[in-house]
Amino acid sequence: MIIQLWVSIRQREALSVSAGDPWNGRTLEWSVAAPPSEYNFALIPQIDCVDAFHESKKHRDAWRAPEHYFDIELPSNTPVGFVCCVASGVFGFALTWHIWWAVLLGAVVFFGAIILRSFNRTTSHIIPAAEVRKTEERWLLTLRETGFIENEAMFTTANNGLVREPV
Amino acid sequence: MAQSVQGKGPSHIGIRLSNSAPASHREEARTQAEEALFGFWIFLMSDLIIFSMLFVTYATMGHSLAGGPGPHELFDLSSAAWETVALLASSFTCGLATLAMRYDRSLAKTLLWFAITLFLGLVFLSLELHDFMTMASKGGVPSRSGWLSASWALIATHGLHVTSGCIWMLIMFVQAAKFGLDPLVQTRFMRLALFWHFLDIIWIGIFSIVYLLGVLS
Incomplete structure (x- = not known):
């Protein structure tokens, strides 16, 4: 894993596949940019068959820009889940080994985090339609500028995330 | 009172926004409240x-006294009856609190009824704590027999729930003071009320099956 991280970070530019579909994928996760935007899909995809992305590539109507963009509401980032995970871990460990001060600490941090969280009134945020449009259009432009590669070149740095379709 | 009932608002689940709020806001608040309450029902x-x-564990352990003390020696029916009175009364005042929140929209009245509910909850808890100490002093500790393990587990789990309900109420007092009776505070009070009534129902089961059947049979 360390080697993988090392290579991925060192050769980030050369290995990037910003068009998003480096393996000629069949399913929807390959139909968005890589790395994907925070909201994943500008519009929730409507599908009527298995491997909808593959079908749409076959019919040459993949990567179509949506007609309208909408505001997208997303849950905001929060450390509460992580804090609760660690605190409840400490709590359970301390109960098992009779370390009473750590039992108290784990319980106070766990419940305290949840109680503090209940005072937070803004747990989600809105990405305005204009920003979604900007992000999507930038990606669609990248997509248009990316050249297709042949299947044989899939495992080379020439792969920018767009593979010639097998029709 | 009658005047506020006529107001158009998401009222069927007990949440009421001010009528000056735009219709879209009221609709959104209603959807959110319904989702929150539904989730709480699942919980x-x-x-x-x-x-x-x-x-069920308690029922199967009914005769597993292992020579230790049984319900006749350990349970004080009058104390359990007072606990029942306190908890039933607290459920009633809790209902009055939600009515005050829904129809009078009065923060002071709502908090007053919830404060009385909290007080009755604490009365219940102190009586129960006293019961537990009496039981332990008579040798009725959880490790003594299967029946005692099962009764402690059942009664104390209910007691822990009531304790969390009391802490929850205290937190809601702070939130109501800070945010007023806004939709989120209202749905949280509604969920707290559901929780409180639910604990009351459980207690009726405990009182009938553990205390009444235990002492009278």
């Missing part, structure tokens, strides 16, 4: 499963 039903298992 209550999963909690009910826990209590069902504890009741």
